[in-house]
Amino acid sequence: MQLNTFSAILDTAISLETALGKRYEAASGAEAEMLYRELAKDGRKRIRYLERIRREMVTEMILEPIRDLTLPDALTGLLSAEAASPPDPAKFETLERAMADFYNKAAEKIGLDEAARALRKMAKGSNRRAERLAALAPG
Numbered sequence: 001m002q003l004n005t006f007s008a009i010l011d012t013a014i015s016l017e018t019a020l021g022k023r024y025e026a027a028s029g030a031e032a033e034m035l036y037r038e039l040a041k042d043g044r045k046r047i048r049y050l051e052r053i054r055r056e057m058v059t060e061m062i063l064e065p066i067r068d069l070t071l072p073d074a075l076t077g078l079l080s081a082e083a084a085s086p087p088d089p090a091k092f093e094t095l096e097r098a099m100a101d102f103y104n105k106a107a108e109k110i111g112l113d114e115a116a117r118a119l120r121k122m123a124k125g126s127n128r129r130a131e132r133l134a135a136l137a138p139g
Contacts, residue, residue: 027087
């Protein structure tokens with residue numbers, strides 16, 4: 001999926017966060033129930049943050065096209081697939097790391113400092129979430 005506008009990036013990010021949040025909510029009966037509930041709640045906050053950025057930067061959205069940014073296959077699958085069962089912390093960790101990579105690449109492509117800062121903040125959050133999930137992995 002080619003993302004060539006700031007609006008498309010934010011719309012896709014909101015869709016990704018929503019899909020991932022649904023997976024965490026579906027996993028709330030699993031062994032790591034408390035963490036999955038926290039991540040689902042945090043996901044709702046992240047969506048509100050992205051929506052606020054989209055509202056506040058509506059004017060800047062139309063100014064400059066984005067080039068050479070595509071959605072990675074791992075995340076395309078997140079948008080099209082149902083929640084995996086049983087919940088797998090390693091798969092969730094992989095998705096969070098893919099989200100962080102997406103946010104960092106989008107931040108590089110955007111010519112707006114404030115928007116890039118917001119996307120890097122989202123990437124850091126995804127990496128923190130991935131670390132929490134990594135702690136659940138056996139080993």
